[in-house]
Amino acid sequence: MINDIKADADKRMQKSLEALHTAFNKIRTGRAHPAILDSVMVNYYGQETPLKQVAGITVEDNRTLAVSPWEKNLVPTIEKAIMSSDLGLNPATSGDVIRVPMPMLTEETRREMVKQAKNDAEQGRVAIRSARRDANSMIKELLKEKEITEDDERRGEDEIQKLTDRYIAEVDKALKAKEEDLMSV
Structure with a gap:
């Protein structure tokens, strides 16, 4: 039973870490990266469709x-969708290809993005701690129902804490890498 609780907590903590990486991908650095356009939606025959499903995105x-x-008639629609996104990008069309130059980041913009990254990392830590709290309460519930011993409870809580520490360290490592990426010119 404790192994099931631990596996569930591990899965929730992993999802929190994946959500953090997704959030970090949305924070744009000075370099071009296709993931920056992941949030752009294009009106494709009356249906809001992710850009990556209607076009190929490469780093030039x-x-x-x-x-x-994929279809030539989508060029103006895609260009308009990129412009209207909140990414602050200005695409330029040349024939069938839309080029999206990444603007230079000012020092102030970089600091704002680092602040955003720290906020996202803290949200990830909170989600991981929430998974720990839920797992520990399930273990306490098993003890209360007398399905496990106090030693099992202590051992289970220690394992959950080790798992939590490992994921928090992963969050810190990802934040440090993102900060270095944002602050490098």
């Missing part, structure tokens, strides 16, 4: 993304 150089729509 360090500071430019190239978006190649």
Whole structure:
């Protein structure tokens, strides 16, 4: 039973870490990365569709993304969708390819993005601690129902704490890497 609780907590903590990585991908750095456009939705025959499902997104150089729509008639729609997204990007169309240059980041913008990254990391830590709290309460419930001994309870809580510490360390490591990425010119 404790192993089931531990496995469930592990799965929840892993999902929290994945959510953090997704949030970090949305924070744009000075370099071009296709994940920056993941949140852009395009009106495709009356249906809001993710950009990556209607076009190929490649990194042309360090500071430019190239978006190649599968259908030529989508070029103006995709360009408009990128412009209206809250990413602050200005695409330029040349024929069938839409080029999206990444603007240079100012020092102030970098600091704001680091602040956002720290906020996202803290939300990840809170989610991980929440999974720990839920797992520990389930273990206490098993003890109360006399399905496990006090030694089993202590052992289970220690294992959950080790799991929590491991995931918190992963969050800290990801935050440090993102900060270094944002602050490098």
